[in-house]
Amino acid sequence: MINLNRYEQPYPVYPLGLSYVDGALRAAGFETRLWDSYAGRGTIEECLDAFQPDFVGLSLRNIDNAQSHNPLSFVRDLADCCGRLRPRTRAPLIVGGSGFSVFPKELLELTGADYGVQGEGETVLVELMAALRDGRGVEGLPGVAWRDAEGATHCNARLAVQAGFTAEPAHDPVVLKAYAAHGSLIGVQTQRGCPLKCCYCAYPLIEGRRSRFRSGPEVAEEMSRLAAEGVRYTFVVDSVFNTRDDHVVEVCEALIKAGIDMEWECFLRPRGVSRELLALMRRAGLRHVEFGSDSFCDPVLARYGKSFTYDDVRRISEDAAALDIKYSHFLIFGGPGETPESVEETLRRAETLPGAFYFATIGMRIYPGTALWEQAGPGATGERPEDFLGVPRFYLEPPLTVESLYSRLWKVRENAHNWVVGDPPPAFVATMEKLRKRGIRGPLWEYIEVLQRYAGAKG
Numbered sequence: 001m002i003n004l005n006r007y008e009q010p011y012p013v014y015p016l017g018l019s020y021v022d023g024a025l026r027a028a029g030f031e032t033r034l035w036d037s038y039a040g041r042g043t044i045e046e047c048l049d050a051f052q053p054d055f056v057g058l059s060l061r062n063i064d065n066a067q068s069h070n071p072l073s074f075v076r077d078l079a080d081c082c083g084r085l086r087p088r089t090r091a092p093l094i095v096g097g098s099g100f101s102v103f104p105k106e107l108l109e110l111t112g113a114d115y116g117v118q119g120e121g122e123t124v125l126v127e128l129m130a131a132l133r134d135g136r137g138v139e140g141l142p143g144v145a146w147r148d149a150e151g152a153t154h155c156n157a158r159l160a161v162q163a164g165f166t167a168e169p170a171h172d173p174v175v176l177k178a179y180a181a182h183g184s185l186i187g188v189q190t191q192r193g194c195p196l197k198c199c200y201c202a203y204p205l206i207e208g209r210r211s212r213f214r215s216g217p218e219v220a221e222e223m224s225r226l227a228a229e230g231v232r233y234t235f236v237v238d239s240v241f242n243t244r245d246d247h248v249v250e251v252c253e254a255l256i257k258a259g260i261d262m263e264w265e266c267f268l269r270p271r272g273v274s275r276e277l278l279a280l281m282r283r284a285g286l287r288h289v290e291f292g293s294d295s296f297c298d299p300v301l302a303r304y305g306k307s308f309t310y311d312d313v314r315r316i317s318e319d320a321a322a323l324d325i326k327y328s329h330f331l332i333f334g335g336p337g338e339t340p341e342s343v344e345e346t347l348r349r350a351e352t353l354p355g356a357f358y359f360a361t362i363g364m365r366i367y368p369g370t371a372l373w374e375q376a377g378p379g380a381t382g383e384r385p386e387d388f389l390g391v392p393r394f395y396l397e398p399p400l401t402v403e404s405l406y407s408r409l410w411k412v413r414e415n416a417h418n419w420v421v422g423d424p425p426p427a428f429v430a431t432m433e434k435l436r437k438r439g440i441r442g443p444l445w446e447y448i449e450v451l452q453r454y455a456g457a458k459g
Contacts, residue, residue: 002044003036004077005061009423010445011432012038014179016187016237017097017121018059019169024122026170030129038178044081048088055129056085059097060107067422068363068394069406074099075110075389082111092132096121098206102367104145105155106386116145119158119206120192122167165192165214168222176229183436185235185265185443186226190219190251194239196269197371198294199305199336200395203239205369211243216254223255223262233287233441236266240292242273249277252284263287265443268316271308275319282323288443289320289327294335295342296349303337305371310349321354326446328357333405334396335364336375343405347412357445358419362405363394418449 001022003015018034025032035047048056058081065072078100082093096117100107108116115138117124124143131138138144143158176186193211194203223234242248255262265288266281278286295301296310313329320327331350333343350358366372366388376395378385387393396402406421413419432444 001032001034001057001059002081003034003059004081005059005074006037006077007062007065007072007074008182008429009065010429010443011183011185012179013061014184014186015059015061015175016169016189017061019171020165020167020189021057021096021121021125022172023170024126024167025129027167028126028130030126032170034172034175036175036178038182039172039175040178041174045084045088048085053089053091055094055132056089056091057094057096057125058082058113060095060099061097063099063102063367063389064365064392065423066365066392067361068365068392068396068402070422071392073390073392075107078107079111082113086112094125094128096125098202101206102202102369103385103389105153106389108145108147108153108155110386110389114147116155118143118145118155119208122165160208160210165189165212165218171226171229173229176226176231180231181436183432183444185233186231187237188219188222188226188234188264189237190214190241191238191243191247195243196240196307197305198292199303199371199375200332200364200367201239202367202369205367207239213244213247216250216252219251220254220258220260223260223264224258227260227262232262234262234264235443236264238267240269241266242268242277245272245277249280252280255284260285263442265289267292269308270312270316272312273316273319275323278316278319278325279323282325286325288445289325291316291327291329293329294332295338296331296346297342300335300337300342300346304332304335314349314353317353317356326357327355328359328445329353330359330361332361332364333409334362334400334402336372336395336397338397338400340400343400343408347408351416356418357449359445360409360413360419360421362402362409362421363396366393366395420445420448 001018003018022032033051035044041047060078062074064074092114094115095111095113101118104116104118127141128144138146142156145155147153191211191213193208195209263285268289268291270291293313294304298309364372366376372395409421413421
């Protein structure tokens with residue numbers, strides 16, 4: 001298994017998806033080897049030659065960095081790797097990962113790989129490898145992308161996922177330690193699927209719209225195993241942790257009961273979290289929250305498909321500050337319904353939230369399977385789906401432009417040091433590495449404000 005994600009802003013992302021796939025393969029009796037650039041196991045070719053695998057799996061986490069002002073595509077890395085491996089092995093090349101699942105047909109054709117796995121890989125990949133091992137056809141396997149004898153590409157429809165998690169992740173101690181040393185937050189997943197209807201989000205395409213939950217004791221047991229490996233801070237990577245209040249309560253009570261020395265961060269949606277529930281999360285180890293708020297203007301929130309209002313954002317921000325929980329808001333400027341006036345309304349309201357930190361994005365990346373794809377995708381432009389893969393495409397509501405929004409946000413950032421536009425500044429990344437070596441844990445984005453304030457004072 002090959003992890004190709006090397007994007008380090010603001011820190012490397014631990015390959016949790018491959019850990020789940022690894023656990024499923026081992027449980028099915030397969031011997032596995034994980035290659036990761038942070039694990040210090042030589043080159044991919046050296047690992048391939050030493051292990052001599054029967055199958056090679058390559059994971060693509062992200063299509064690109066989703067930044068309209070500084071776009072960076074990652075699909076070429078996947079295609080180049082497949083090209084390098086093809087002459088060295090007869091083993092089938094199988095591509096997967098969340099990024100692959102967004103453009104499966106296009107990426108299978110681009111990479112020249114033999115097979116692909118869409119969506120959750122634990123069950124599909126095990127069934128695909130068993131079929132190939134036994135000489136059976138794959139035409140009827142749900143979720144598999146494949147080529148026929150003439151080279152034509154096919155993508156079998158995925159079944160709606162009804163069951164919960166089918167395997168426990170296999171956390172490689174070497175990989176864990178390597179990512180922790182590089183400042184990564186080790187991911188923990190408590191649920192899959194997203195029933196929300198954000199107009200731009202590919203989570204429902206990747207994981208399905210039906211939420212499936214792990215039990216509180218299962219989550220606590222995994223965090224205990226991670227703590228035994230020396231992990232002291234984790235990131236709950238659910239699309240939103242508070243899909244259901246009873247799930248939040250069950251997980252938090254299990255963590256409190258287990259008495260684990262573990263702090264954590266999560267994504268929350270601003271709606272429906274009482275101060276009492278937030279206080280319970282705080283007692284269970286919550287230290288940082290990231291809100292996908294997107295806008296502080298109610299008409300824009302409605303066009304974005306959000307189920308909350310600015311009043312919800314304001315209330316939970318005030319509650320988080322009162323409970324000494326560090327929090328940030330991700331804001332998307334320029335999406336459907338945005339106007340110069342709504343931009344200014346969001347900026348004015350941002351000044352009033354106590355202790356908030358802001359990550360600003362310009363424009364919306366247009367992904368298949370979303371409402372935005374129907375509005376501004378190939379059907380509206382007359383282009384091909386692969387055109388949206390090769391060159392990242394973004395939606396910007398006229399008359400707004402990337403240049404005008406970037407200029408306006410950069411002016412805000414010059415005077416308000418609790419803002420980041422795009423990736424964190426290089427000075428923060430370098431300082432974060434120093435803080436990690438001193439034992440500081442957590443996401444550390446609250447230190448950006450101090451660094452930017454200091455840089456401004458020096459300037």
